[in-house]
Amino acid sequence: MTTAKRDTYTPETLLSVAVRVFNERGYDGTSMEHLSRAAGISKSSIYHHVAGKEELLRRAVSRALDGLxxxxxxxxATRGRALERVEYVTRRTVEVLTAELPYVTLLLRVRGNTRTERWALERRREFDHRVADLLKAAAAEGDLRADMDMRLATRLLFGMVNSLVEWYRPQAGTGYDREQVADAVVRLAFDGLRTATP
Amino acid sequence: MTTAKRDTYTPETLLSVAVRVFNERGYDGTSMEHLSRAAGISKSSIYHHVAGKEELLRRAVSRALDGLxxxxxxxxATRGRALERVEYVTRRTVEVLTAELPYVTLLLRVRGNTRTERWALERRREFDHRVADLLKAAAAEGDLRADMDMRLATRLLFGMVNSLVEWYRPQAGTGYDREQVADAVVRLAFDGLRTATP
Incomplete structure (x- = not known):
């Protein structure tokens, strides 16, 4: 007699359970046993879908990275002045982050203890560099302030965007919708909070 | 025969060891045994200084909160137009955060499992509210854009400021000095990255 739930998972639905557990316990602190309990299926059923927890991590962060x-x-992101492109990329980054919240949250919490984690960190850095390059191009075109270090500006911009994973929750009625947040980030980052001088 | 280090700690120096271990392992994941090993003194020597790990946490987050x-x-922060006050508070928050980096890092990572943690979260929220009130006052005085939700702006501003704990390291030669970062945060938040329209 068994009380185990019948395995009705697809790789996709199993992934969403794994991401939730990784975000709650940390990837390092999650064992196959934890995943098995959270999914309500046996470890061998999980191994039927994936080679192990590192494969689940790779799939999860890939989903976030593919989105970004x-x-x-x-x-x-490819046409027009660099300033328009970087504003576009900033807005879309907020949209992807909020749409793929658990996946991007996991990506941002990756530590670097495994090969997959180091690969994810490397890809994240690559994305940050691409955005930094756009900011530098916009500065070179004279559209961004010359008195700001663009590498520092990139860090601050991503600091603001990435902090959304700490508090933004998409449930309706509890806060802001995606477009409102994206608007606010772009406005704050590029135009600032101060009333425009007429 | 013992190899234990003689206890030359003061409550202050013991605190700095504890904060480092809390930040590395998480407060929940830190035992008195971990603290004893990191400090190189016995658990009973630690109990000579403090009642337990929760007292160390309280002292550490108090230091951060007192600074803020x-x-x-x-x-x-108390004289002049609200806009000048909130710019001042933003700049000083960056300065305190970078000067008290391990203490503020710990404060920002507190989860809420113990009475001390819940108290710290409550105080953090109070600080955020005080800054939000300043932003609202500056908006009411017409100095901040009317098309921004000030509660959302507060969250984004703190998101940017607090993200410094993730990458800012005060060691000379590796990056930016405190004033440079404080300038950049204030400039980005209030004036934005875009070239000012002449």
Whole structure:
């Protein structure tokens, strides 16, 4: 007699359970046993879908990274002045982050203890560099203030955007919708809070 | 025969060891045994200084909170237009955060599992509210854009400031000095990255 739930998981639904557990316990603190209990299926059923927890991590952070890198290929990120492109990328980054919240949260918490984690950190840095390059291009075109270090500006911009994973929750009625947050981030970052001098 | 280090700690120096261990392992994941090993003194020597790990946490987050709340009593935070006061508070918050980096880092990572942690979270929220009130006052005086929700702006501002604990390291030669970072945060938040329209 067994009380185990029948395995009705697909790799996709199993992934969403794993990401939730990784975010709650930390990737290091999660064992296959924890995943098995959270999913309500046996460890061997999980191994039927994936080779192990590192594969789940790789799939999860890939989903976040594919979302982010996808932005850079969109028309808004490739045409027009650098300033328009970097504003577009900032807005879309907020949209992808809030749409893929658990996946991006996991990506941002990766530590670097395994090969997959180091690869994820490397890809994150690559994305940050691509955005930093856009900011530098916008500065070179004269559209961004010359009195700001663009590497520091990039860090602060990502600090603001990434901090959304700490408090933004998409549930309706509890706060702000995605577009409102994206608008606010772009406005604050590029125009600042101060009333525009007429 | 013992190899234990002689206890030459003061409550202050013991605190700095404890904060380092709390930040590395998380407060929940730290035992008195971990603290004893990191300090190189026996558990009973630690109990000579403090009642337990929760007292060390309380002292550590108090140091961060005292630094932050102290800002609000400074002349720059209490005189002049609200906009000047909130710019001052933002700048000083960056300065306190970078000067007291391990203590503020610990404060920002507190989870709420113990009475001390819940108290710390409550005090943090109070500080955030005080800054939000200043932003609202500056908006009411017409100095901040009317098209921004000031509660959302507060969250984004703190998101940017607090993200410094993730990457800012005060060691000379590796990056930016405190004033440079404080300048950049204030400039980005209040004036934005875009070139001012002449």
């Amino acid at each position: 890198f996808g932005i850079l290929d969109e028309a808004g | 709340f102290g800002i609000l009593d400074e002349a720059g």
